[in-house]
Amino acid sequence: MKPRAKEQAEFTSATGGGPAGAADAGERNLAPATVSPHAPARPHPAMATSRPHESARAHVTGTATYIDDIPEIKGTLHAAPILSTVAHGRLLSVDPSAALALPGVRAVLLASDIPGDPVLATFVHDEPVFARDEVQHVGQVVGLVVADSVMQARRAARQVRLEIEALPAILSAREAHAQRSYVLPPVTVRRGEPESALARSRHRMQGRLEVGGQEHFYLEGQVAYAIPQEQGEWRIHSSTQHPGEVQHWVAHALGLENNAVTVECRRMGGGFGGKETQAGHMAVWAALAARKCGRPVKLRLDRDDDFMITGKRHPFEYDYEAGFDDSGLLTALKLTMLANCGFSADLSGPVADRAIFHTDNAYFLSDVEIVSCRCRTNTQSHTAFRGFGGPQGMILIEAILGDIARTLGLDPLDVRKRNLYGIADRNVTHYGMKVEDNILAPLLARLEESSEYRKRRADIAAWNATSAVIRRGLAITPVKFGISFTATFFNQAGALVHVYTDGSVQVNHGGTEMGQGLNTKIAQVVADELGVPFERVRSTAADTGKVPNASATAASSSTDLNGRAAQYAARNVRDNLAAFVAGLDGCGAGAVRFQGGEVISPHATRSFDEVVKTAYANRIQLWSDGFYRTPKIHYDKTTLSGRPFYYFAYGAACTEVAIDTLTGEHRVLKVDILHDVGTSLNPAIDIGQIEGGFIQGMGWLTSEQLVWNEQGQLATHAPSTYKIPTAGDVPAHFYVQLWPEPNREDNVGGSKAVGEPPLMLAISVWEAIRDAVSGARGDRRPVAMRAPATPENVLAALA
Incomplete structure (x- = not known):
């Protein structure tokens, strides 16, 4: 051999x-x-068992409808982006003549065609809809070509000639930090006296770490379909985690009020954060093209363009110095985080904040200083990705503890256990939140044994x-x-529950379904609240015309928020029915129970369907809204302290x-x-x-x-x-x-x-x-x- x-x-x-x-x-x-x-056993039958995903059968049979599966209205056109080929430069001219001469090409759209604000309606307001005087990264969208077919539009977009005078480009976070190039000012969080604690430490360690970004690689790429309606109204089908933001962005770019734009999303083929803000770009571009051409326009990026245009998980670089004792206990930490944000802020502020919050991961940090620099580079504007900065915070502390164990010749698990949050003076985070629900020690002990x-x-x-x-x-x-959500105002949700006269139930909420089973879980919650079989409840598409001002489906909070809002809506309907039955049977409403598809009072048992029909005949309200806001949380974004x-x-x-x-x-x-x-x-x-x-x-x-x-x-x-x-x-x-x-x-x-x-x-x-x-x-x-x-x-x- x-x-x-x-x-x-x-x-x-x-x-x-x-x-x-x-x-x-x-x-x-x-x-x-x-x-x-x-x-423990669960008393709620719908929530007690593993239920199939509400769209599972449709997924495997190919009947689940995504944006690109929606039958196209007669006259629909297709758009494709014109991309910068230079990382940083002055945009001197755009020559679309060769593209316009191609068969099927209807229009070329540039920044001059925007009727509203030419800058996207982001919080920082720093990203143009289309590049105007400068280009900021390879792949930045300069404009669109609109044609009769997808392939005609894509071929024509590559024929548009751009004259760009190249300028120096910044391509790494370290280079940006050296030049003080930031999308937002640096942030510092500090507790104790890390300098003196380092000086007193038995051992000290310095190091650097570089952690790359990550492409979302959703199965369904970025896509939007903009359809003009009567009287200046618009309907937008968007593969988005945040329909409310898409509504706001489209209205802003078109110069309209929000009530003129309705955004719908039945499902996404994956999002992972990549469709929290950046799906809004597609919708804005498609709507602007539809306005110029007076016809519906669909914009679906191919995979290569999607990679080149959209942001990724933020790459991070770190410089740190740690102090520790002979047992591996951390005694001090000074850390500088360099987040590569790309050319605009997008969600980089809250992403970098959460990286600060999760630098501790499971461990108490006594004397610590964290400096977070949000670096501007000439790359795609990086954005939300599953974990939202948490992974970039956690990996650093885990790397430090692993290296401490190697330096001391100790088992890494023992070093980690030595540093866990505990009780008394070791249960408050570096941003001031008390860790009250700590199960770290018993959880690790059980895994240590079972593995x-x-x-x-x-x-x-x-x-x-x-x-x-x-x-x-x-x-x-x-x-x-x-x-x-670390932005406290996002921690709210609304929902609608409709009970129809045949006893079937429909629930609509502000969350979006991207394969994670949100609609399934919420249907389970509503079924148990009304005491009906799970199969009687149907979830419908996220729609800004039904639940307004909904937060993004993000921060892992969508079941918490929308599930509770739906539960409250269902409870209102249930209470209406209970009061009605109590009046019929001469008992208190609290004595009326809903379970197994039946409504049970001390005097009679009726089917849920029977009660609903009778209630309708007596003009009892069979639908309701529900609203929920997360309790207890408070957060000072200027000091990064509180209970986020x-x-x-x-x-x-x-x-x-x-x-x-x-x-x-x-x-x-x-x-x-x-x-x-x-x-x-x-x-x-x-x-x-x-x-x-x-x-x-x-x-x-x-x-x-x-x-x-x-x-x-x-x-x-x-x-x-x-x-x-x-x-x-x-x-x-x-x-x-x-x-x-x-x-x-x-x-x-x-x-x-x-x-x-x-x-x-x-x-x-x-x-x-x-x-x-x-x-x-x-x-x-x-x-x-x-x-x-x-x-x-x-x-x-x-x-």
């Missing part, structure tokens, strides 16, 4: 053979992810002592993630990996997760969110590398060059259990949010790879490795 073939065989044997990672066929027959057997962490560490040490090429690593990392979060969601993951020290390749072998979702509204959906979030986080930290060349062009702008995880990257040993305790705060059904927190469980993959690198080097130095842990970056760390 040739030497390299022998090494590959060793890697295959060590990592379990094929892509699934199991050693043989028998080992692939592992138990599926499960709910903890200790979970056989100590035994596996010993086994891995024995393996590494005899393996020349393949080295294994193991890590447990926790998650403490705050739930609520209603509660914390917790979790932990134990990950084992193997690396090939000759190639830098790695494989994830085993994953054990214990995650806190409170009392699950739908265990199947929650487990799916945990699994998907973990794999997406694993992609961010292992294979999804964004590369801009020296000209500012994104080189990784297609599936051929940008690698998201595939089914083959999922280990056969992939266990998920749910922590068996309800939310200690009064949340809908005792549940907790599940959308974002699981992504950060994947930091355990990153730390396991660093553990393997450290084992291969055989020293006690910190492991300096850039993220993602591509083979190239692993080899660099090994060297």
